[in-house]
Structure formats: structure tokens, C-alpha cells
Amino acid sequence: MRSKILIILFFVIFISLSYYINAQQLPVTNQYLVNKYALSPAYAGYNGRSEVFIGFRRQWAGISGTPKTSFANITMPLSEKAWLGGNVISDQTDIFKNFYVSLSYTYQLQISTNQFIGFSLWGSARQNTINLLNINVPDPDDPLIVNKQKLVGTGFNAGASALYRTKNFDVGIVIPFLFLNKNKYGIGSENNLMIIEREFYVHASYRFMLNQDWQIQPIFVFRSTKNNISCYDISSLVKYLNKYWLGLTYRNTSIMGLSAGGEILEGLVLSYTYEFSVGGYTNYFSGTNEISLGYIFNIQQKSKRNKRSTPYPSFINYDYRYFQKK
Numbered sequence: 001m002r003s004k005i006l007i008i009l010f011f012v013i014f015i016s017l018s019y020y021i022n023a024q025q026l027p028v029t030n031q032y033l034v035n036k037y038a039l040s041p042a043y044a045g046y047n048g049r050s051e052v053f054i055g056f057r058r059q060w061a062g063i064s065g066t067p068k069t070s071f072a073n074i075t076m077p078l079s080e081k082a083w084l085g086g087n088v089i090s091d092q093t094d095i096f097k098n099f100y101v102s103l104s105y106t107y108q109l110q111i112s113t114n115q116f117i118g119f120s121l122w123g124s125a126r127q128n129t130i131n132l133l134n135i136n137v138p139d140p141d142d143p144l145i146v147n148k149q150k151l152v153g154t155g156f157n158a159g160a161s162a163l164y165r166t167k168n169f170d171v172g173i174v175i176p177f178l179f180l181n182k183n184k185y186g187i188g189s190e191n192n193l194m195i196i197e198r199e200f201y202v203h204a205s206y207r208f209m210l211n212q213d214w215q216i217q218p219i220f221v222f223r224s225t226k227n228n229i230s231c232y233d234i235s236s237l238v239k240y241l242n243k244y245w246l247g248l249t250y251r252n253t254s255i256m257g258l259s260a261g262g263e264i265l266e267g268l269v270l271s272y273t274y275e276f277s278v279g280g281y282t283n284y285f286s287g288t289n290e291i292s293l294g295y296i297f298n299i300q301q302k303s304k305r306n307k308r309s310t311p312y313p314s315f316i317n318y319d320y321r322y323f324q325k326k
Helices: 002-018 320-325
Strands: 051-058 068-077 082-093 096-112 115-131 150-165 169-175 197-206 214-225 231-240 244-251 255-265 268-277 288-296 300-302 309-311
Touching: 082 115, 244 268
Parallel strands: none
Antiparallel strands: 051 068, 051 288, 068 082, 082 096, 096 115, 115 150, 150 169, 169 197, 197 214, 214 231, 231 244, 244 255, 255 268, 268 288, 300 309
């Protein structure tokens, strides 16, 4: 009963916060299919292992000025339940470039034998750059751009996420930015701002074990941004031996994605996604390519209570091969 009350209180607080917080949108990618920290820092340490991921996404390949995104993230333990994480994103679309870096702290709380809650807070810095070279403007003498090659705005912020999980089920909420940033490109009393909108994510997944070798995992991600169309992904991953996978994603912006990946060496994973349009104006654009490479460390530490070497966090390991050994 106590655990149920904690879970309900936990999500009421976070969902309430999401209606009063303004934020600026981050790039939408498929990284979360294999790299859960990219979706929510509350996943740091969920499998008891440090992880390092790098990746690149090229949207609508073959068309000049379309979005290009590079990303990298890492997680590492501070203790059995506390984890640090770092995230770097570089996103460029034509003359606009965003650079984002964050450092997170995550605490994994066990509330019953097979139930856990993860809380994460992070600080972030974001730099927006507008390249003014070779652009056409109605008034070249505008004081905002005259004698300038680029405009740069920098802001600092913080974010929060929460995650409830069991052995096979996850559900969580992410608030990317807790404070209202205004990146000013002002001259005198003029206000020239990068507009920041209210935003939050909700995600859920469930793992169905078909047999000892095969499993299927539906994943749902909903993103809501003020003054913009809400976006959601419906994905499904089919895994074999928990080492190789195929995925299918539908995004309500008329996008489908096909994913494939696997553990190519011990601890080294590779994932690739190809997206294509299934209707709407995006049907006239070429596809999107996204690739990520990660390394998952098999960490062990000596417990302070017991000098024996034990894998940690000792309370959970999501590797299905681990459960088979039990």
C-alpha cells in the first residue's frame, strides 16, 4: 500500500509541474531504442552498468540545409544507487545551430522487491547560433545584423525526469527545462529573442518474453510542446538472445522508421535506423539516416558492507541472460 501511494504521489507532482514549466525543444531522434539515457536521464544505472554512446543523424539526406545532429552521452556510478550522466548534442539546420551540454545526477530508489523509482536532476548549457553570411534580408542595414557574421545567444537551465519500473514495465516523464530562458539578440531597447515554449515527454514500454530466446518490446513516447503539434512515437523492438534486434517505429508526423542492431563485440553495440515518409508534404523528401555506437561496461565493485566483489546495483540487472542464470 505504501509503495502504491509513493508511485501515485510521484507522478502527480511531476505531471503537475509539466503544466507550468517552459522549455525549448530538443532534436527528435530514435536513440532511445537502444540508448535509454537519451530519452530520460532517470535511466542512468537502470541496468547496473556504465554506458557510452555516440551517434549521428542526417534528416532528409540529399537536400541542402536539412537537419544534422551529432550526439554523445555517458553514465557512470557514484555509489550503488547514485549515478552521474553527461550529454552533448550538436544540431544544425541551415543557418541555425544549437549546441547543448548537460550533467545529470540520478538516484535509483527500490520501493519493493521488483519495483524501482528513478529520480534525475541535471544542469544544462545551451548556445544558439544564427549564421548571417550569405543570407538575404529585406533590410541589410538592420542594426541587429549590420557588420555581424553571426548572432550567438547562451543560456543556462536545469531539467528533471522521473521513472517507475519493474522487471518488464517502464513508465516515466521528462521535463527538459525547468526555467524560462530568453536568448537575447537585442540592440538597445529592441527585444529579439529565441522563443521558448512549454514542453514535456511521457514514455512507457513493456517487455514480453516469448521464450528464452525471443522477446518483443512495445514502446510509446509522447512529446507535447506549446504552440506546436504534439508528437508521438509508437515503436516495437524484437530481440533475439537480447543481443540482436529489429525495430519498427511510427511517428504521427507521417514518418516510419526501420531499425536494426546488435552486439557486434562483447559490450559493443551498433544500431541503425532509416526513416521514410508515408504521406503528407514529407513524402517529397528523401529518407533520414541515424546511426549510433555504444559500449556497455560490465562494472563490479566491492561492497562497503561486504568485501566480496559483487555486480552493482545488486538489486537489478535487466540483461535477460542474467535472469536465465538465476
